[in-house]
Amino acid sequence: MSGELHGEGGGRAERFWEEHYRKQERVWSGKANPVLVDIARPLPPGTGLDLGCGEGGDAVWLAGLGWRVTAVDVSATALDRASTYAAEAGVDGHIDFQQHDLAHTFPAGTFDLVSAQYLQSPVEFPRDRVLQAAARAAAPGGLLLIVTHASVPPWFRAHRNTRFPSPDEELAELELDPSLWQPEFVGAPERQATGPNGETGAVTDNVIAVRRLPQ
Ligand SMILES: C[S@@+](CC[C@H](N)C(=O)[O-])C[C@H]1O[C@@H](n2cnc3c(N)ncnc32)[C@H](O)[C@@H]1O
Secondary structure, three states: OOOOOEEOOOOOOHHHHHHHHHHHOOOOOOOOHHHHHHHHOOOOEEEEEEOOOOOOHHHHHHHHOEEEEEEOOHHHHHHHHHHHHHHHOOOOOEEEEEEEEOOOOOOOOOOOEEEOOOOOOOOOOOOOHHHHHHOEEEEEEEEEEEEEOOOOOOOOOOOOOOOOHHHHHHHOOOOOOOOEEEEEEEEEEEEEEOOOOOOOOEEEEEEEEEEEEEO
C-alpha cells in the first residue's frame, strides 16, 4: 500500500474519516455491496477501480473473482484494515491500495470497471467533479457503476425530509457525452438493509451503470 496521502494531505475529509474509522474496530460488514455483486458477477474479470473502498469488502470480492483492483480511500486506517483483509483472503497481490483525497488527487490509469459505492461524505466533497473524473477513468468498453444512498433508513430519525436527487438527475450531473456512453441501468431499486442495532428495513439506492463505448 502506498503509505502517504497523494497531494494535499491532512484536510478535513481525512480528519473526519480517520476519526470515523478509529472510533470502531470495524465499521462495515466486510461483505461486497449487493448492487456491485449483481452487476459485476457476470462480467469478465479485468482491471477495477474502487473509489472510497473503506475496509475493502468490494475490492477483496472483486480480486477473489480474478480482477486486478486499485482501491482508494482517504483514510489510512480504512486502507490498513482493507489491506489486512486482502492478505487474510489471499488476494493482497491483486489489489493496489492507494490513499487519495479524491477532491485533490486521482489514481492514474484507465479501468474496465470503475465503481463508486456510496462515495458520499458529510464533509465538503466535490462529488460531481470526482465522479466526472471517475467517468474519465473508464477504459473504452469499460463500465462505470455509481451507487448512492437515495433514502433515509427507517432507523435514522434525523434528516427525514432530505430530498435526494433522482437517478436521472445524478446521471445528468456526470455530463457524459451520449455519443460515447451507453446507459445499461439507471434506476432506484429498493433493498432490505440492517441498521446498527440489528433492525431491518427497506432502503433505496440510486444506481447508475453506464458503459463507455469501445472506440
Ligand atoms: C459511506 S463510505 C462507503 C465505503 C464503501 N464504499 C462501502 O460501500 O462500504 C464512504 C467512503 O469514502 C471515503 N471517502 C470519503 N471522502 C473521501 C475523499 N475525499 N477521498 C477519498 N475517499 C473518501 C471514506 O473514507 C469512506 O470509506
